[in-house]
Amino acid sequence: MNPFVYNAAQGRVVFGHGTIEQTGAEMERLGLNRALVLTTPQQAADGKRLADMLGVKAAGTYATATMHTPLEITEEAMQLAQSLKIDCTIALGGGSTTGLGKAIAYRTDLPQIVIPTTYAGSEMTDILGETKQGLKTTVRDPRILPEVVIYDVDLTLGLPVSLSATSGMNAIAHAVEAVYAKDKNPVISLMSVEGIRALAKALPVIVKSPQDKEARSDALYGAWLCGVALGAISMSLHHKLCHVFGGSFDLPHAETHTVILPHATAFNEGAVPDLLAPVAQALGAKKAGQGLFDLAKSLGAPTRLADIGMKADGLDKAAEIATQAPYWNPRPFTREDIRNVMQSAFDGSRPQ
Ligand code: NAD
Numbered sequence: 001m002n003p004f005v006y007n008a009a010q011g012r013v014v015f016g017h018g019t020i021e022q023t024g025a026e027m028e029r030l031g032l033n034r035a036l037v038l039t040t041p042q043q044a045a046d047g048k049r050l051a052d053m054l055g056v057k058a059a060g061t062y063a064t065a066t067m068h069t070p071l072e073i074t075e076e077a078m079q080l081a082q083s084l085k086i087d088c089t090i091a092l093g094g095g096s097t098t099g100l101g102k103a104i105a106y107r108t109d110l111p112q113i114v115i116p117t118t119y120a121g122s123e124m125t126d127i128l129g130e131t132k133q134g135l136k137t138t139v140r141d142p143r144i145l146p147e148v149v150i151y152d153v154d155l156t157l158g159l160p161v162s163l164s165a166t167s168g169m170n171a172i173a174h175a176v177e178a179v180y181a182k183d184k185n186p187v188i189s190l191m192s193v194e195g196i197r198a199l200a201k202a203l204p205v206i207v208k209s210p211q212d213k214e215a216r217s218d219a220l221y222g223a224w225l226c227g228v229a230l231g232a233i234s235m236s237l238h239h240k241l242c243h244v245f246g247g248s249f250d251l252p253h254a255e256t257h258t259v260i261l262p263h264a265t266a267f268n269e270g271a272v273p274d275l276l277a278p279v280a281q282a283l284g285a286k287k288a289g290q291g292l293f294d295l296a297k298s299l300g301a302p303t304r305l306a307d308i309g310m311k312a313d314g315l316d317k318a319a320e321i322a323t324q325a326p327y328w329n330p331r332p333f334t335r336e337d338i339r340n341v342m343q344s345a346f347d348g349s350r351p352q
Contacts (some may be wrong), residue, residue: 121227
Protein backbone atom coordinates (compact mmCIF):
# COMPACT_ATOMS: atom_id res chain seq x y z
CA MET A 1 0.00 0.00 0.00
CA ASN A 2 1.36 3.41 -0.98
CA PRO A 3 1.41 6.21 1.62
CA PHE A 4 -1.66 8.48 1.52
CA VAL A 5 -3.59 11.20 3.33
CA TYR A 6 -7.35 10.84 3.79
CA ASN A 7 -9.53 13.69 5.12
CA ALA A 8 -13.08 12.59 5.94
CA ALA A 9 -15.39 15.52 5.13
CA GLN A 10 -17.95 16.50 7.76
CA GLY A 11 -21.58 16.47 6.78
CA ARG A 12 -24.67 14.34 7.16
CA VAL A 13 -26.37 12.46 4.33
CA VAL A 14 -29.97 11.24 4.35
CA PHE A 15 -30.77 9.01 1.36
CA GLY A 16 -34.02 7.38 0.27
CA HIS A 17 -37.47 7.83 -1.25
CA GLY A 18 -39.69 10.65 0.04
CA THR A 19 -36.89 11.91 2.29
CA ILE A 20 -37.80 15.56 1.55
CA GLU A 21 -40.41 15.05 4.26
CA GLN A 22 -37.59 14.77 6.80
CA THR A 23 -36.41 18.33 6.11
CA GLY A 24 -38.24 19.77 9.12
CA ALA A 25 -36.83 17.07 11.40
CA GLU A 26 -33.32 17.78 10.08
CA MET A 27 -33.79 21.47 10.89
CA GLU A 28 -34.88 20.55 14.41
CA ARG A 29 -31.81 18.34 14.83
CA LEU A 30 -29.65 21.40 14.13
CA GLY A 31 -31.84 23.73 16.25
CA LEU A 32 -32.90 25.75 13.18
CA ASN A 33 -36.23 27.59 12.91
CA ARG A 34 -36.26 30.02 9.93
CA ALA A 35 -35.18 28.72 6.54
CA LEU A 36 -34.94 30.49 3.19
CA VAL A 37 -35.82 27.98 0.45
CA LEU A 38 -33.73 28.50 -2.72
CA THR A 39 -34.58 27.28 -6.24
CA THR A 40 -34.18 28.27 -9.89
CA PRO A 41 -37.22 29.86 -11.58
CA GLN A 42 -37.88 26.46 -13.26
CA GLN A 43 -38.24 24.76 -9.86
CA ALA A 44 -40.08 27.61 -8.09
CA ALA A 45 -43.25 25.54 -7.62
CA ASP A 46 -41.25 22.75 -5.94
CA GLY A 47 -39.70 25.34 -3.59
CA LYS A 48 -43.13 26.74 -2.73
CA ARG A 49 -44.41 23.20 -1.97
CA LEU A 50 -41.44 22.61 0.33
CA ALA A 51 -42.01 25.95 2.09
CA ASP A 52 -45.71 25.09 2.56
CA MET A 53 -44.71 21.72 4.00
CA LEU A 54 -42.29 23.38 6.45
CA GLY A 55 -44.94 25.88 7.60
CA VAL A 56 -43.54 28.36 10.16
CA LYS A 57 -40.06 26.87 9.73
CA ALA A 58 -39.90 28.47 6.25
CA ALA A 59 -39.28 32.22 6.45
CA GLY A 60 -39.53 32.62 2.67
CA THR A 61 -38.54 31.46 -0.79
CA TYR A 62 -36.09 32.87 -3.35
CA ALA A 63 -36.48 31.40 -6.84
CA THR A 64 -33.85 33.20 -8.90
CA ALA A 65 -30.83 30.90 -8.53
CA THR A 66 -28.79 31.13 -11.75
CA MET A 67 -26.06 29.02 -13.39
CA HIS A 68 -22.47 30.00 -12.41
CA THR A 69 -23.65 31.88 -9.27
CA PRO A 70 -23.53 35.52 -10.44
CA LEU A 71 -22.57 37.92 -7.63
CA GLU A 72 -25.60 40.18 -8.14
CA ILE A 73 -27.98 37.24 -7.51
CA THR A 74 -26.08 36.30 -4.35
CA GLU A 75 -26.29 39.91 -3.11
CA GLU A 76 -30.03 40.05 -3.79
CA ALA A 77 -30.60 36.76 -1.95
CA MET A 78 -28.43 37.97 0.97
CA GLN A 79 -30.57 41.11 1.32
CA LEU A 80 -33.69 38.96 1.49
CA ALA A 81 -31.98 36.64 3.98
CA GLN A 82 -31.15 39.60 6.22
CA SER A 83 -34.62 41.13 6.05
CA LEU A 84 -36.24 37.77 6.85
CA LYS A 85 -33.75 37.09 9.69
CA ILE A 86 -33.24 33.52 8.54
CA ASP A 87 -31.05 31.02 10.39
CA CYS A 88 -30.39 28.61 7.47
CA THR A 89 -30.86 28.05 3.74
CA ILE A 90 -32.38 25.06 1.99
CA ALA A 91 -31.21 24.66 -1.62
CA LEU A 92 -33.61 22.52 -3.66
CA GLY A 93 -32.24 21.82 -7.14
CA GLY A 94 -29.08 21.19 -9.14
CA GLY A 95 -25.57 22.60 -8.92
CA SER A 96 -26.74 26.14 -9.71
CA THR A 97 -29.08 26.30 -6.72
CA THR A 98 -26.58 24.57 -4.46
CA GLY A 99 -24.06 27.21 -5.60
CA LEU A 100 -26.28 30.02 -4.33
CA GLY A 101 -26.67 28.36 -0.91
CA LYS A 102 -22.90 27.94 -0.77
CA ALA A 103 -22.28 31.57 -1.75
CA ILE A 104 -24.53 32.73 1.10
CA ALA A 105 -22.87 30.33 3.58
CA TYR A 106 -19.41 31.49 2.51
CA ARG A 107 -20.33 35.07 3.43
CA THR A 108 -22.49 34.45 6.51
CA ASP A 109 -21.58 30.95 7.78
CA LEU A 110 -25.33 30.19 7.83
CA PRO A 111 -25.99 26.41 7.95
CA GLN A 112 -27.11 24.81 4.69
CA ILE A 113 -29.43 21.94 3.94
CA VAL A 114 -29.18 20.82 0.30
CA ILE A 115 -31.73 18.69 -1.52
CA PRO A 116 -30.06 17.81 -4.85
CA THR A 117 -32.19 17.04 -7.90
CA THR A 118 -29.39 16.43 -10.46
CA TYR A 119 -26.22 14.32 -10.41
CA ALA A 120 -23.72 17.25 -10.43
CA GLY A 121 -22.33 16.45 -6.95
CA SER A 122 -21.73 20.04 -5.80
CA GLU A 123 -23.50 19.32 -2.50
CA MET A 124 -20.59 17.13 -1.36
CA THR A 125 -17.84 19.69 -1.91
CA ASP A 126 -16.40 22.73 -0.14
CA ILE A 127 -15.89 24.36 -3.56
CA LEU A 128 -17.77 27.46 -4.70
CA GLY A 129 -17.56 28.73 -8.27
CA GLU A 130 -19.04 32.20 -8.78
CA THR A 131 -19.02 34.87 -11.47
CA LYS A 132 -18.38 38.57 -11.13
CA GLN A 133 -18.71 40.69 -14.27
CA GLY A 134 -18.48 37.56 -16.42
CA LEU A 135 -15.32 36.23 -14.75
CA LYS A 136 -15.61 32.87 -12.96
CA THR A 137 -13.50 32.27 -9.86
CA THR A 138 -13.33 29.26 -7.58
CA VAL A 139 -12.82 29.24 -3.83
CA ARG A 140 -12.53 26.43 -1.26
CA ASP A 141 -13.54 27.01 2.35
CA PRO A 142 -14.96 24.84 5.17
CA ARG A 143 -17.98 27.19 5.47
CA ILE A 144 -18.99 26.19 1.92
CA LEU A 145 -19.59 22.49 2.68
CA PRO A 146 -23.31 21.89 3.39
CA GLU A 147 -24.20 20.59 6.87
CA VAL A 148 -26.95 18.23 5.71
CA VAL A 149 -27.67 16.70 2.29
CA ILE A 150 -31.05 15.07 1.74
CA TYR A 151 -31.09 12.81 -1.31
CA ASP A 152 -34.68 12.09 -2.30
CA VAL A 153 -34.78 9.71 -5.27
CA ASP A 154 -38.41 10.67 -6.02
CA LEU A 155 -37.34 14.25 -6.86
CA THR A 156 -35.10 12.96 -9.65
CA LEU A 157 -37.83 10.99 -11.46
CA GLY A 158 -38.73 14.10 -13.48
CA LEU A 159 -35.16 15.07 -14.37
CA PRO A 160 -35.32 15.28 -18.19
CA VAL A 161 -33.65 12.34 -19.95
CA SER A 162 -31.04 14.46 -21.75
CA LEU A 163 -30.00 16.21 -18.52
CA SER A 164 -30.01 12.87 -16.68
CA ALA A 165 -27.51 11.51 -19.21
CA THR A 166 -25.16 14.51 -19.26
CA SER A 167 -25.43 15.17 -15.51
CA GLY A 168 -24.63 11.47 -14.92
CA MET A 169 -21.56 11.74 -17.18
CA ASN A 170 -20.57 14.92 -15.28
CA ALA A 171 -20.65 12.86 -12.05
CA ILE A 172 -18.59 10.07 -13.62
CA ALA A 173 -15.97 12.67 -14.64
CA HIS A 174 -15.30 13.51 -10.97
CA ALA A 175 -14.69 9.85 -10.16
CA VAL A 176 -12.47 9.18 -13.20
CA GLU A 177 -10.16 12.04 -12.25
CA ALA A 178 -10.14 10.90 -8.62
CA VAL A 179 -8.60 7.48 -9.35
CA TYR A 180 -5.43 9.02 -10.86
CA ALA A 181 -5.29 12.23 -8.80
CA LYS A 182 -1.97 13.26 -7.32
CA ASP A 183 -3.62 13.14 -3.86
CA LYS A 184 -5.56 9.92 -4.51
CA ASN A 185 -6.22 7.55 -1.62
CA PRO A 186 -7.69 4.04 -1.41
CA VAL A 187 -10.98 5.06 0.24
CA ILE A 188 -11.87 7.63 -2.42
CA SER A 189 -10.69 5.28 -5.21
CA LEU A 190 -13.08 2.59 -3.96
CA MET A 191 -15.95 5.07 -3.76
CA SER A 192 -15.12 6.40 -7.24
CA VAL A 193 -15.15 3.04 -8.98
CA GLU A 194 -18.36 2.07 -7.19
CA GLY A 195 -19.92 5.40 -8.22
CA ILE A 196 -18.98 4.83 -11.87
CA ARG A 197 -20.32 1.26 -11.73
CA ALA A 198 -23.66 2.39 -10.27
CA LEU A 199 -24.10 5.20 -12.83
CA ALA A 200 -22.97 3.10 -15.82
CA LYS A 201 -25.59 0.51 -14.88
CA ALA A 202 -28.38 2.98 -14.14
CA LEU A 203 -28.12 5.60 -16.91
CA PRO A 204 -28.94 3.28 -19.86
CA VAL A 205 -32.08 2.15 -17.99
CA ILE A 206 -33.06 5.75 -17.19
CA VAL A 207 -32.90 6.92 -20.82
CA LYS A 208 -35.35 4.12 -21.72
CA SER A 209 -37.50 4.30 -18.56
CA PRO A 210 -37.02 7.67 -16.81
CA GLN A 211 -39.46 6.69 -14.04
CA ASP A 212 -37.60 3.49 -13.10
CA LYS A 213 -37.18 3.98 -9.35
CA GLU A 214 -34.43 1.42 -8.89
CA ALA A 215 -32.30 2.90 -11.67
CA ARG A 216 -32.95 6.42 -10.37
CA SER A 217 -31.91 5.26 -6.91
CA ASP A 218 -28.68 3.68 -8.25
CA ALA A 219 -27.88 6.83 -10.24
CA LEU A 220 -28.34 9.15 -7.26
CA TYR A 221 -26.28 6.81 -5.08
CA GLY A 222 -23.53 6.85 -7.74
CA ALA A 223 -23.73 10.63 -8.02
CA TRP A 224 -23.27 10.95 -4.26
CA LEU A 225 -20.11 8.82 -4.34
CA CYS A 226 -18.73 10.76 -7.31
CA GLY A 227 -19.50 14.04 -5.52
CA VAL A 228 -17.57 12.85 -2.47
CA ALA A 229 -14.62 12.17 -4.79
CA LEU A 230 -14.83 15.67 -6.26
CA GLY A 231 -14.78 17.17 -2.77
CA ALA A 232 -11.87 15.06 -1.54
CA ILE A 233 -9.36 15.07 -4.41
CA SER A 234 -7.63 17.55 -6.73
CA MET A 235 -8.85 17.34 -10.30
CA SER A 236 -6.58 17.32 -13.38
CA LEU A 237 -6.67 17.84 -17.16
CA HIS A 238 -10.30 16.93 -17.79
CA HIS A 239 -11.76 19.43 -15.30
CA LYS A 240 -9.28 22.08 -16.45
CA LEU A 241 -10.40 21.71 -20.08
CA CYS A 242 -14.07 21.87 -19.07
CA HIS A 243 -13.36 25.01 -17.04
CA VAL A 244 -11.79 26.62 -20.13
CA PHE A 245 -14.71 25.72 -22.42
CA GLY A 246 -17.31 26.73 -19.82
CA GLY A 247 -15.56 29.87 -18.57
CA SER A 248 -14.15 31.30 -21.81
CA PHE A 249 -16.52 29.90 -24.46
CA ASP A 250 -19.74 29.68 -22.42
CA LEU A 251 -20.35 26.03 -23.34
CA PRO A 252 -23.00 24.25 -21.21
CA HIS A 253 -21.59 22.59 -18.06
CA ALA A 254 -22.79 18.97 -18.07
CA GLU A 255 -22.66 18.60 -21.87
CA THR A 256 -19.06 19.83 -21.98
CA HIS A 257 -18.04 17.25 -19.36
CA THR A 258 -19.80 14.56 -21.38
CA VAL A 259 -17.98 15.40 -24.61
CA ILE A 260 -14.48 15.99 -23.18
CA LEU A 261 -14.33 13.08 -20.73
CA PRO A 262 -13.63 10.16 -23.14
CA HIS A 263 -10.81 12.09 -24.83
CA ALA A 264 -9.11 13.43 -21.69
CA THR A 265 -9.38 9.94 -20.17
CA ALA A 266 -7.93 8.23 -23.25
CA PHE A 267 -5.03 10.69 -23.20
CA ASN A 268 -4.26 9.93 -19.55
CA GLU A 269 -4.81 6.21 -20.08
CA GLY A 270 -1.59 6.27 -22.11
CA ALA A 271 0.31 7.06 -18.88
CA VAL A 272 -1.71 5.36 -16.12
CA PRO A 273 -3.48 2.34 -17.65
CA ASP A 274 -3.31 0.40 -14.37
CA LEU A 275 -5.09 3.13 -12.40
CA LEU A 276 -7.81 3.36 -15.05
CA ALA A 277 -8.27 -0.41 -15.44
CA PRO A 278 -10.89 -0.57 -12.62
CA VAL A 279 -12.76 2.27 -14.37
CA ALA A 280 -12.78 0.31 -17.64
CA GLN A 281 -14.00 -2.74 -15.72
CA ALA A 282 -16.79 -0.75 -14.04
CA LEU A 283 -17.87 0.37 -17.52
CA GLY A 284 -17.71 -3.19 -18.88
CA ALA A 285 -15.11 -2.03 -21.42
CA LYS A 286 -11.53 -2.91 -22.37
CA LYS A 287 -10.37 0.72 -22.22
CA ALA A 288 -11.76 3.48 -20.00
CA GLY A 289 -11.71 6.23 -22.66
CA GLN A 290 -13.49 4.05 -25.21
CA GLY A 291 -15.95 2.79 -22.61
CA LEU A 292 -16.90 6.36 -21.68
CA PHE A 293 -17.35 7.30 -25.34
CA ASP A 294 -19.55 4.25 -25.95
CA LEU A 295 -21.59 4.97 -22.82
CA ALA A 296 -22.24 8.60 -23.85
CA LYS A 297 -23.21 7.50 -27.35
CA SER A 298 -25.54 4.79 -26.08
CA LEU A 299 -27.30 7.40 -23.90
CA GLY A 300 -27.89 9.65 -26.93
CA ALA A 301 -25.76 12.31 -25.23
CA PRO A 302 -23.66 14.76 -27.27
CA THR A 303 -20.22 13.45 -28.30
CA ARG A 304 -18.92 16.38 -30.39
CA LEU A 305 -17.89 19.84 -29.21
CA ALA A 306 -19.11 21.01 -32.60
CA ASP A 307 -22.66 20.04 -31.53
CA ILE A 308 -22.69 21.98 -28.25
CA GLY A 309 -21.76 25.41 -29.54
CA MET A 310 -17.96 25.29 -30.04
CA LYS A 311 -16.53 26.85 -33.21
CA ALA A 312 -13.49 25.28 -34.90
CA ASP A 313 -11.66 28.61 -34.99
CA GLY A 314 -11.76 28.81 -31.18
CA LEU A 315 -9.75 25.63 -30.57
CA ASP A 316 -6.31 27.25 -30.87
CA LYS A 317 -7.26 29.91 -28.32
CA ALA A 318 -8.77 27.23 -26.02
CA ALA A 319 -5.52 25.22 -26.15
CA GLU A 320 -3.58 28.40 -25.43
CA ILE A 321 -5.69 29.19 -22.33
CA ALA A 322 -5.57 25.56 -21.13
CA THR A 323 -1.77 25.56 -21.13
CA GLN A 324 -1.17 29.08 -19.79
CA ALA A 325 -0.94 28.14 -16.11
CA PRO A 326 0.85 24.89 -15.21
CA TYR A 327 -1.11 22.26 -13.25
CA TRP A 328 -0.59 18.64 -12.31
CA ASN A 329 -1.75 15.82 -14.60
CA PRO A 330 -0.73 12.14 -14.52
CA ARG A 331 0.56 12.53 -18.08
CA PRO A 332 2.71 15.59 -18.83
CA PHE A 333 1.47 17.44 -21.89
CA THR A 334 2.40 20.07 -24.44
CA ARG A 335 0.17 22.64 -26.07
CA GLU A 336 0.08 20.40 -29.15
CA ASP A 337 -1.13 17.42 -27.07
CA ILE A 338 -3.98 19.50 -25.67
CA ARG A 339 -4.85 20.81 -29.12
CA ASN A 340 -5.06 17.19 -30.36
CA VAL A 341 -7.30 16.15 -27.44
CA MET A 342 -9.55 19.13 -28.22
CA GLN A 343 -9.66 18.25 -31.93
CA SER A 344 -10.76 14.67 -31.14
CA ALA A 345 -13.48 16.05 -28.86
CA PHE A 346 -14.49 18.56 -31.52
CA ASP A 347 -14.80 15.84 -34.17
CA GLY A 348 -16.36 13.30 -31.79
CA SER A 349 -14.17 10.45 -33.01
CA ARG A 350 -13.98 7.31 -30.85
CA PRO A 351 -10.71 7.44 -28.82
CA GLN A 352 -8.08 4.98 -30.05
P1 NAD B 1 -28.44 23.22 -12.95
O1 NAD B 1 -28.48 23.28 -11.47
O2 NAD B 1 -28.06 24.49 -13.66
O3 NAD B 1 -29.85 22.72 -13.47
C1 NAD B 1 -30.18 22.80 -14.86
C2 NAD B 1 -31.68 23.05 -14.99
O4 NAD B 1 -32.40 21.85 -14.66
C3 NAD B 1 -32.22 24.13 -14.06
O5 NAD B 1 -33.19 24.88 -14.74
C4 NAD B 1 -32.84 23.34 -12.93
O6 NAD B 1 -33.84 24.05 -12.26
C5 NAD B 1 -33.38 22.15 -13.68
N1 NAD B 1 -33.54 20.94 -12.85
C6 NAD B 1 -32.71 20.48 -11.91
N2 NAD B 1 -33.16 19.34 -11.38
C7 NAD B 1 -34.34 19.07 -12.00
C8 NAD B 1 -35.28 18.02 -11.89
N3 NAD B 1 -35.11 16.98 -11.05
N4 NAD B 1 -36.36 18.05 -12.69
C9 NAD B 1 -36.54 19.06 -13.58
N5 NAD B 1 -35.66 20.09 -13.74
C10 NAD B 1 -34.58 20.09 -12.95
O7 NAD B 1 -27.47 22.08 -13.52
P2 NAD B 1 -26.33 21.21 -12.81
O8 NAD B 1 -25.63 20.53 -13.93
O9 NAD B 1 -26.86 20.42 -11.70
O10 NAD B 1 -25.37 22.30 -12.18
C11 NAD B 1 -24.46 23.05 -12.96
C12 NAD B 1 -23.79 24.11 -12.09
O11 NAD B 1 -23.26 23.52 -10.92
C13 NAD B 1 -22.61 24.77 -12.81
O12 NAD B 1 -22.61 26.15 -12.52
C14 NAD B 1 -21.40 24.11 -12.19
O13 NAD B 1 -20.25 24.91 -12.23
C15 NAD B 1 -21.88 23.86 -10.78
N6 NAD B 1 -21.17 22.75 -10.11
C16 NAD B 1 -20.42 23.05 -9.02
C17 NAD B 1 -19.74 22.06 -8.35
C18 NAD B 1 -18.95 22.40 -7.12
O14 NAD B 1 -18.42 21.52 -6.45
N7 NAD B 1 -18.82 23.66 -6.79
C19 NAD B 1 -19.84 20.72 -8.77
C20 NAD B 1 -20.62 20.43 -9.89
C21 NAD B 1 -21.29 21.46 -10.56
